[in-house]
Amino acid sequence: METNEVYEKLKRVFEDGIGEIKTDLPTYPFFFVSADKINAVSLFLRDEESLQFDNLSCLSGMDYDKDNLAVVYHLYSYVHHHKLVIKVVVPKSNPVLKTVSDVWAAADWHEREAYDLVGMTFEGHPDLRRILLPEDWEGHPLRKDYKVPEFYRGMKVPY
Amino acid sequence: MAELRTEELTINMGPQHPSTHGVLRLVLKLNGEIVNDVRPELGYLHRCFEKHTEAMTYPQIIPYTDRMDYLNSMNNELAYVLAVEKLLAIEIPERVEYIRVIMCELQRIASHLVAIGTYGNDAGAFTPFLYCFMDREKILELFEMVCGARLLYNYIWVGGVSHDITPEFLKKTKEFIKYFRPRIKQVNNLLSYNKIFIERTANIGILPVDVAINAGVSGPTLRGSGIKYDLRKDDTYSIYNKFDFDVCVGTGEVGVVGDCWNRYIVRAYEMEQSLRIIEQAMESIPEGDVQSAVPKRVKPPVGEAYVRTESPKGELAYYVVSDGGLTPFRVKARSTSFCNLSVINQISRGHMIADVVMILGSFDIVLGCIDR
Numbered sequence: 379m380e381t382n383e384v385y386e387k388l389k390r391v392f393e394d395g396i397g398e399i400k401t402d403l404p405t406y407p408f409f410f411v412s413a414d415k416i417n418a419v420s421l422f423l424r425d426e427e428s429l430q431f432d433n434l435s436c437l438s439g440m441d442y443d444k445d446n447l448a449v450v451y452h453l454y455s456y457v458h459h460h461k462l463v464i465k466v467v468v469p470k471s472n473p474v475l476k477t478v479s480d481v482w483a484a485a486d487w488h489e490r491e492a493y494d495l496v497g498m499t500f501e502g503h504p505d506l507r508r509i510l511l512p513e514d515w516e517g518h519p520l521r522k523d524y525k526v527p528e529f530y531r532g533m534k535v536p537y
Numbered sequence: 538m539a540e541l542r543t544e545e546l547t548i549n550m551g552p553q554h555p556s557t558h559g560v561l562r563l564v565l566k567l568n569g570e571i572v573n574d575v576r577p578e579l580g581y582l583h584r585c586f587e588k589h590t591e592a593m594t595y596p597q598i599i600p601y602t603d604r605m606d607y608l609n610s611m612n613n614e615l616a617y618v619l620a621v622e623k624l625l626a627i628e629i630p631e632r633v634e635y636i637r638v639i640m641c642e643l644q645r646i647a648s649h650l651v652a653i654g655t656y657g658n659d660a661g662a663f664t665p666f667l668y669c670f671m672d673r674e675k676i677l678e679l680f681e682m683v684c685g686a687r688l689l690y691n692y693i694w695v696g697g698v699s700h701d702i703t704p705e706f707l708k709k710t711k712e713f714i715k716y717f718r719p720r721i722k723q724v725n726n727l728l729s730y731n732k733i734f735i736e737r738t739a740n741i742g743i744l745p746v747d748v749a750i751n752a753g754v755s756g757p758t759l760r761g762s763g764i765k766y767d768l769r770k771d772d773t774y775s776i777y778n779k780f781d782f783d784v785c786v787g788t789g790e791v792g793v794v795g796d797c798w799n800r801y802i803v804r805a806y807e808m809e810q811s812l813r814i815i816e817q818a819m820e821s822i823p824e825g826d827v828q829s830a831v832p833k834r835v836k837p838p839v840g841e842a843y844v845r846t847e848s849p850k851g852e853l854a855y856y857v858v859s860d861g862g863l864t865p866f867r868v869k870a871r872s873t874s875f876c877n878l879s880v881i882n883q884i885s886r887g888h889m890i891a892d893v894v895m896i897l898g899s900f901d902i903v904l905g906c907i908d909r
Contacts, residue, residue: 379665432750436750438856438869450856452843456750456766463843484753487879495587508822510580510908519588519865 379460382408384429392419408450408463413475417502420481423453430457432504434482439440439492441522447461447473447498473498545573552581556659556845556894559904563881563893570889575882579875582908588885589869594836595621598868600724602855603689605870606782606906608651610642611637619774620844620855621695624837632825633697634776639710639818640680640692642811646717647676649804649850652901657728659898660737662667673711682706690727714812721808729805729834730791738801739792742884742896746795752883753876756851757807758900761787761800765903768847780817782810790909797899804849804901836863850874850901857874870909874902 385399398412412418423431431453442448446467453462462535466475477500479485489500490509499517500506508515516529517524527535540678549558566574581604586605592596602617615637622629646809654669677687682693684700692699714780728734744754746762759766767784769777785806837859845854854871877900885893 403840406843432747434753434873435852436854436856436869438867438871440858440869441868452856454856456764459771482753483748483751483883484876484879487875501707508580510583512580519585522591524588 379428379458379521381409381462382423382461384423385409387426388419388422389431391422395419406461406463408465411464411466413466413468415476416464417476417478417481419464420451420478424481428458429456431462432457434478434484434488435461437478437485437488439496439520441496441520445470447496449475449492449498451478466479466483468498475499475502476501477503479503494518499520543568550890551870557897558655558902561878561897561902561904563906565890565893569888572885572888572890572893574881575876575885575893577881580908582904584909586870586909587868588669590865592864594863595837595865598865599694600689600691602870603691604905605909606850606853606874607739608903608905609644609648609849609906610688610690611692612642612648612846612853614690615641615775616844616846616848616853617857617870618693619846620842620857621835621837623842623844624840624857624859625695625832625835626826627696627830629696630825630827630830631776631823632701633819633827633830636698636827637701637775638777638780639815639822640683640698642814642818643676643679645811645849646808647673648901649808652804652849653724653728653801656898657734659894660734660746662728662731662734662735663723667726667728668720668724672717675716679706679710679713680801682709694828694831695835696832698829701827702738705834707822710815710819716817716887717811721805725805729802735791735798737891738797738895738899741792741797741888741892742899743793744800744880744884746882748883750797752880753804754851754880755876756847756849756873757803758851758877760785760803761899762765762790762795763787763799768845768852772845773882774844774846777814779821780814783814784892785810797895800899808847834863836861845871848873850903850906851877852882872906874900874904874906874907878902878907 388396395412395415401407422487423429433452433454436452438450449466451464492507550563550639552560552562552627562578564576582902602613605613650669650673654666657665684690744762749759749762765784765786768788787794792798839861841858843856851873856869858867860866
């Protein structure tokens with residue numbers, strides 16, 4: 379199923395929860411989903427007969443623009459062999475979105491990584507801890523305004 | 538007699554432990570010998586790959602991708618380069634595509650040899666390890682001949698490759714294939730169908746297909762669960778659709794589908810298929826200039842690309858976002874081992890400590906890839 383068909387289908391069910399669709403960029407088409415609806419939308423995408431996106435290929439957190447962070451979901455269906463890209467944009471002032479780790483187990487570690495490196499909070503995640511950096515690390519390195527600290531626990535950070 | 542008091546014991550396995558294949562720490566909760574819970578702690582090898590990419594031009598990132606999964610550098614380069622080429626929308630010369638396929642398949646064999654060798658080692662069989670490393674050495678020599686490097690190549694460039702292959706290389710590769718075919722059989726005889734090895738791996742750590750897909754498991758680890766899915770065939774990239782090869786799956790010949798032995802044997806079978814691909818590619822490789830399409834300056838337009846490839850370990854994907862500048866806005870590596878490892882807790886519970894070693898080995902993880 380093509381992205382715009384999936385989009386139409388979701389729009390009918392979730393109305394305002396689904397944002398605009400972008401097909402004109404030199405990229406795979408994608409659309410936006412609101413932060414509080416992402417869990418319900420994901421569940422629908424996974425379980426609806428004609429969609430069955432049973433595989434979360436990748437979940438990437440990123441510093442989206444000046445005021446926002448984003449999470450990008452790359453989905454795939456082993457049943458229907460189709461792909462989908464959805465994005466959730468959250469403001470930097472309140473970077474909270476619903477978890478999808480109960481829908482796809484793959485999201486568990488990916489969300490921890492996004493939290494660790496980019497710094498958004500996934501509401502409802504069972505174990506939201508840092509995964510790659512030490513537990514007491516300060517800040518989230520993949521933010522564009524991140525400054526490398528001079529010291530970590532009294533040890534000089536070499537550059 | 539009063540009942541003995543028992544308690545759950547928490548112990549560390551790793552980060553300095555040979556069976557964890559690198560600096561991985563597993564926190565085990567034990568009830569005697571039985572494992573109640575496995576919690577992997579990652580990050581000992583974290584090198585901020587994704588942060589570094591923000592300060593480098595597109596071609597400068599290629600050597601960094603080498604260092605992700607260091608047993609599998611060619612496939613890493615290919616995945617990243619394909620993503621950048623997709624952003625640039627450039628046409629690649631035929632010859633380059635063929636060379637890339639030959640290199641990637643050679644690398645796949647080398648990677649599987651390490652997987653098989655170290656897996657035997659985990660089970661206590663040291664001899665196959667030496668045999669595998671001897672053969673891997675021959676592949677590394679081929680790489681050295683073509684680009685000078687043995688482990689980290691920086692060989693696949695955006696739009697081309699760094700060196701053309703020579704007739705000498707083709708000759709040596711043909712010799713290698715002739716030499717290596719019987720060696721696969723030998724390793725199978727030494728290890729795969731060895732009674733002790735089967736006892737250690739069959740019926741251990743059974744991974745059901747639905748759990749695997751839901752957890753993002755891919756590659757031989759997924760195919761061991763019996764699903765016939767290979768990105769080279771099912772979501773083809775480069776020129777893999779031109780070659781005839783079989784997708785190997787675990788069939789439950791020994792043990793049950795989805796156990797450690799079936800995950801392991803997929804790799805042993807796949808080496809033969811890689812040889813077939815290399816043979817076909819060498820037969821039909823066209824002439825041409827390998828650097829004619831290399832751009833002087835890599836400056837992709839605004840956009841993003843997500844390319845999935847089949848690395849020896851599974852689905853390796855790069856998500857590259859460009860803001861139109863000389864450096865990427867965001868590079869995210871969808872690391873294979875990272876996703877594969879995440880199911881370990883689910884399938885290790887209830888097994889013995891020694892089985893955790895076998896289950897971990899059957900995923901063929903590389904910590905450079907997990908921690909980035």
